[in-house]
Amino acid sequence: MADRAQPVSGAAGVGAAAFVAALILGTLAAVALRAEPGKGLGPADWQALRFTLMQAALSAVFSVALAVPVARALARRRFPGRAALITLLGAPFILPVIVAVLGLLAVFGRAGWVSQALGAVGLEPLRIYGLHGVVLAHVFFNLPLATRLILQGWQEIPAERFRLAAQLGAGPGAIWRLLERPMLARVAPGALAVVFAICLSSFAVALTLGGGPRATTVELAIYQAFHFDFDLGRAALLSCIQIALTVIAASLALRARPGGGFGAGLDRPVQRWDANTTGLRLLDTGAIALAALFLLLPLAAIALSGLPGLPQLPLSVFRAAATSVLIALGSTAILLLLAVPMAATVALARHALWVELAGLLGLAVSPLVIGIGLFVVIYPLADPFALALPVTALVNAVMALPFALRILVPRAQAVIGDYGRLGASLNMGGGPFLRLVLLPRMRAQIGFAAGLGAALSMGDLGVIALFADTEVATLPLQIYRLMGAYRMEAAAGAALLLLVLSMLAFWIFDRGGRWHAEA
Amino acid sequence: MLRLEDAVIRNGEFTVRADWAVDGGARVAVIGPSGAGKTTLIEAIAGFRPLERGRILWDGRDITGDAPGKRPVAMLFQDGNLFPHLTVAENAGLGLRPDLRLNAEQKARVRAALTRVGLAGLEDRKPGALSGGQQSRAALARVLLQDRPLLLLDEPFAALGPALKVEMLDLVAALAEETGATLLMISHDPDDARRIADQAILVAVGTAHPPQPTAALLDNPPPALRDYLGET
Numbered sequence: 001m002a003d004r005a006q007p008v009s010g011a012a013g014v015g016a017a018a019f020v021a022a023l024i025l026g027t028l029a030a031v032a033l034r035a036e037p038g039k040g041l042g043p044a045d046w047q048a049l050r051f052t053l054m055q056a057a058l059s060a061v062f063s064v065a066l067a068v069p070v071a072r073a074l075a076r077r078r079f080p081g082r083a084a085l086i087t088l089l090g091a092p093f094i095l096p097v098i099v100a101v102l103g104l105l106a107v108f109g110r111a112g113w114v115s116q117a118l119g120a121v122g123l124e125p126l127r128i129y130g131l132h133g134v135v136l137a138h139v140f141f142n143l144p145l146a147t148r149l150i151l152q153g154w155q156e157i158p159a160e161r162f163r164l165a166a167q168l169g170a171g172p173g174a175i176w177r178l179l180e181r182p183m184l185a186r187v188a189p190g191a192l193a194v195v196f197a198i199c200l201s202s203f204a205v206a207l208t209l210g211g212g213p214r215a216t217t218v219e220l221a222i223y224q225a226f227h228f229d230f231d232l233g234r235a236a237l238l239s240c241i242q243i244a245l246t247v248i249a250a251s252l253a254l255r256a257r258p259g260g261g262f263g264a265g266l267d268r269p270v271q272r273w274d275a276n277t278t279g280l281r282l283l284d285t286g287a288i289a290l291a292a293l294f295l296l297l298p299l300a301a302i303a304l305s306g307l308p309g310l311p312q313l314p315l316s317v318f319r320a321a322a323t324s325v326l327i328a329l330g331s332t333a334i335l336l337l338l339a340v341p342m343a344a345t346v347a348l349a350r351h352a353l354w355v356e357l358a359g360l361l362g363l364a365v366s367p368l369v370i371g372i373g374l375f376v377v378i379y380p381l382a383d384p385f386a387l388a389l390p391v392t393a394l395v396n397a398v399m400a401l402p403f404a405l406r407i408l409v410p411r412a413q414a415v416i417g418d419y420g421r422l423g424a425s426l427n428m429g430g431g432p433f434l435r436l437v438l439l440p441r442m443r444a445q446i447g448f449a450a451g452l453g454a455a456l457s458m459g460d461l462g463v464i465a466l467f468a469d470t471e472v473a474t475l476p477l478q479i480y481r482l483m484g485a486y487r488m489e490a491a492a493g494a495a496l497l498l499l500v501l502s503m504l505a506f507w508i509f510d511r512g513g514r515w516h517a518e519a
Numbered sequence: 520m521l522r523l524e525d526a527v528i529r530n531g532e533f534t535v536r537a538d539w540a541v542d543g544g545a546r547v548a549v550i551g552p553s554g555a556g557k558t559t560l561i562e563a564i565a566g567f568r569p570l571e572r573g574r575i576l577w578d579g580r581d582i583t584g585d586a587p588g589k590r591p592v593a594m595l596f597q598d599g600n601l602f603p604h605l606t607v608a609e610n611a612g613l614g615l616r617p618d619l620r621l622n623a624e625q626k627a628r629v630r631a632a633l634t635r636v637g638l639a640g641l642e643d644r645k646p647g648a649l650s651g652g653q654q655s656r657a658a659l660a661r662v663l664l665q666d667r668p669l670l671l672l673d674e675p676f677a678a679l680g681p682a683l684k685v686e687m688l689d690l691v692a693a694l695a696e697e698t699g700a701t702l703l704m705i706s707h708d709p710d711d712a713r714r715i716a717d718q719a720i721l722v723a724v725g726t727a728h729p730p731q732p733t734a735a736l737l738d739n740p741p742p743a744l745r746d747y748l749g750e751t
Contacts, residue, residue: 418599421567423617426665427588432618440604 013345016338017358020398024361027373028243034376035240036233044213048221049241051210055131055217056199056249059138060192066139067146067191068184070291073284074147075154085292086151089144092295094452094506095499096459097141097204098476102483102495103298104128104137104209106305113301133209134217138202142195144295149194153187154180172280190253197249201242201366204461208480218242222368226466232376239369250364302495309493317494320478321501324458327393327474328505331457332450334397335404339449342401343408344438347416359405362398370395371463388467392474396457403456404449411445412438447513454505459498475501521564521669521701523727526573528556528563534571535559535722539729543578543668546695546702547730548712551722552747557705560720560727561671564703565594577669588617593667593700595675600658601646607633607657608642614664632660636690652683656690663694670695672704688715709737709748723747 041049074086092100107113108128115125128136157179165175203219210216216224218241226235342359346352374391378384384391415438423433439446461476468477475498482491522540535556541547549557562568564575566587574583577591587594593614601610612621612629621629633642636656646654655676662670672691676684688704692715695702703720706712712719718730723743740748 419602421587421596422599422602424567424587425565425592425594426613426617426661427586428613428617436605436609436613436619437602441602 010345010348010350012341013343013348013355014351016341017345017351017355020338020342020401021358021361023394023398024365024370027370027377028365029373030376031236031239031243031369031373034232035236037237041237041241044216045221045238045241047213048216048218048238051131051215052200052217052219052245055134055138055202055206055210055215056196058131058135059142059199060196062135062139063142063146063195064150064188064191066143066291067150068188069283069287070143070147071150071154072180073287074151077284077288085288086148088292088295089148092141092144094455094459094502095141095299096461096476096495096502097137098208098461098479099302099459099495099499099502100140100298101137101205101208102305102479102492103302104133104140106301106492107297108133108136113297129209130212130215131210134202134205134215137205137209138195138199140294140298141205142198143291145198146191146195147291149191150184150187153183157183172277193249193253193255197246197253200245200249201368203366203368203465204476207461207465208483218245219366219368222372223465226372226375232372235372236376239372242366242369246364246366299499302492302499305489305492306496306499307493309489309491310496312490313493313497314490316473317475317478317482317490317497320473320475320494321497323389323473324475324498325501325505327389327396327464328454328458330390330393331396331400332454332509334394335400335453336446336450338397339401339404339408340439340442340446343405343412343442344416344434346405346409347412356405356409360402362401367395367399367460367462368466370398371466374463375466385467385469385472388464388469388472391467392460392464393457395463396460397453399460400449400453400456403452407445407449407452408442411442415441444513447510450513451506451509454509455502458502458505520576520578521703522576522579523564524574524576526563526575527571528559528568529571530556530559530568534725535563535727536725537727538573539720539727541701541703541718541720541730543701544699545718545730546692546704546716548704548706548716548719548733549722549727550706550709550712550719550736550744550747552743555722556725556727557722558673560722561594561673561703561705564669565592565671566590590669591667592669592671593662593665594671595658595662595673597673597675597677600675601654603646606643606645607638607649607660610646610657611660611664614661614666628664629660632663633657635663636660636694651679652687655679655683655687659687659690659694663698666698668700670700670702672702674705674707677707684711685714691715713737 074082105112105128108126109115110125110127112126119125161179162175165178170178201219202217203223206215206217206220207223210220218238222235222238222242225231225238342355345355371391374395375384378387378391419437419441423437428436459476461480464474464477465480468474473481475494479491479494479498482494520540520543523537526537528535528537533556537560549560551557559568563570566585570583574581576582582590608629609619611632612619612625615621615625615628630642633639636659638653638656638660641649641653646657649657658675670691676687679687688711691702691704702716704716706716712733716733719733719736720730721728721736721741721744736744
């Protein structure tokens with residue numbers, strides 16, 4: 001369609017994309033220029049690199065291997081609560097890492113429920129700190145993601161194939177060979193690569209459950225070089241390593257995208273005639289129950305162990321909570337100012353590729369690397385510590401941008417596809433079309449994206465750890481400080497508060513987007 | 520007067536040629552086999568499809584390069600003629616001001632237009648709460664307020680039942696009569712064409728033929744049209 005037949009201009013989106021690209025590429029350049037390769041990598045740095053790769057590989061293998069039976073059970077069983085369980089699998093995405101860590105400690109920690117049970121029968125308590133703990137927490141976060149990815153693979157097998165298999169008398173074994181194994185061979189590498197890439201830039205988990213020379217990730221080493229030694233040159237050098245890691249992992253994840261499928265079906269509902277033996281039923285029930293317990297127990301533990309701490313929360317926690325709410329609001333505003341124009345520009349197919357690429361840049365860099373880069377840029381001009389809060393809000397927004405665009409772009413495309421011509425024939429300019437058509441019709445998606453952005457920002461423990469001095473703290477950082485001071489009850493109470501605030505932030509925005517929304 | 524001068528419109532693989540004029544105030548049906556390019560022709564006149572060659576003129580003024588909203592054209596599409604989140608009055612009001620900043624006098628004109636098409640009292644409904652016929656009336660109220668001299672219809676009433684469709688076409692004819700607008704409407708139904716349009720443009724085999732009297736064309740159809748109509 002001719003360019004002039006579109007009512008909206010793409011300029012704002014191009015501007016937003018250019019800003020994001022300049023921010024990310026500029027900070028990367030600053031980091032690269034500031035790095036001091038002269039000293040080279042010390043043994044501790046090599047150890048951090050090895051540990052980063054190993055924990056990411058283990059986390060990916062465990063997450064995906066455990067996800068296969070869960071996804072298979074969800075794919076071939078229908079039971080009440082199944083939809084709720086699949087929705088729950090999305091929840092860890094907006095769950096603050098520090099909350100999950102405290103929940104995992106309450107269940108699997110030295111004084112946790114499992115250790116107490118082991119002690120009752122005379123066994124040693126579990127040790128959660130170190131490699132086990134880091135992998136455990138990563139599996140907690142990524143088992144649901146891997147399950148969703150693999151379940152999608154199962155759901156992409158058209159109903160017609162299962163019908164044909166049943167007609168041919170194929171049992172569970174034959175269906176596994178004919179349909180399920182080839183599907184997994186296609187889908188599993190992608191899932192492995194995604195989880196591996198996510199775990200490579202793990203910071204908050206390593207900060208809380210790792211540490212020490214034997215369990216330090218590159219991200220954590222960046223933080224330590226910066227925070228404890230204030231060795232900016234080394235932090236920048238480590239950041240370059242982290243950049244190389246994320247770029248390699250991201251390209252792996254992109255390359256492992258499944259190609260070639262099972263062909264199209266006619267979208268008949270999938271019916272399964274196989275897997276009706278008692279043994280398989282028990283197996284599937286067990287897989288689903290164990291996965292649900294693994295995800296729900298830590299959350300229940302937070303609620304239970306946090307409640308007693310709530311009344312005695314120190315004032316510092318409430319100050320930190322107020323700071324976190326402010327940052328979340330600011331970050332959400334920045335996110336929408338960037339994402340909505342970018343989505344409109346992509347939908348108009350104007351410079352779409354470049355704008356989309358700029359939006360994806362956030363996936364290719366870790367927040368700590370951006371943080372170090374911003375520090376290098378800001379340091380000669382102003383006191384970076386005084387800018388801790390705005391910088392945190394900005395970095396959080398850029399990190400949430402790829403996810404926001406995935407939510408907004410398809411809807412913007414649909415709205416412009418459906419109503420772009422009508423708007424053009426009515427001579428609606430960019431402003432009126434935006435105000436009267438695009439924004440109202442994207443409200444639900446904008447609300448959802450804002451909710452995700454707000455919750456992610458509220459729970460983030462990353463850049464703020466770099467920039468904050470003792471005066472300033474967000475709620476996640478304050479919880480970390482309470483943990484460091486062994487005030488576990490207060491930490492659990494604050495974690496419950498953070499959990500409630502994050503979920504509330506998501507709920508309010510998401511709900512607001514759908515409030516009184518019609519048609 | 521609408522004039523297409525040696526115009527060639529491309530839509531993917533095929534092209535439509537047109538070189539003719541339609542008199543001001545005429546009511547013209549655009550007929551022809553499916554896929555021959557009727558919609559392509561209408562879209563080019565409305566400005567949604569660029570010309571590969573030639574010019575489009577309205578009353579001697581070259582409008583070939585004008586944006587859709589700047590042309591003397593009001594158009595009704597096959598579907599999606601109303602914004603579902605706006606009220607009937609707002610949808611109609613867009614015909615007066617696309618930014619909807621209406622003053623009291625303009626709001627009164629919106630009410631009058633809605634009354635004219637038989638929607639008095641439904642101003643605050645959303646399209647979803649209207650019947651198919653009422654939705655068509657709301658879109659026609661907007662066309663009335665747009666007050667453009669050229670009205671293009673790309674079968675906006677195809678989803679309505681036969682009686683309702685005839686009712687809407689009669690309303691369109693009456694409105695065109697009142698405003699003196701020139702009407703170009705795509706039609707699949709020869710009876711509709713006879714009923715509303717005194718002239719017809721046959722689009723077939725890559726060419727939009729000059730307008731001819733509808734009755735003569737349908738009574739003595741050329742081979743391409745005869746195959747399409749399925750007459751013996």
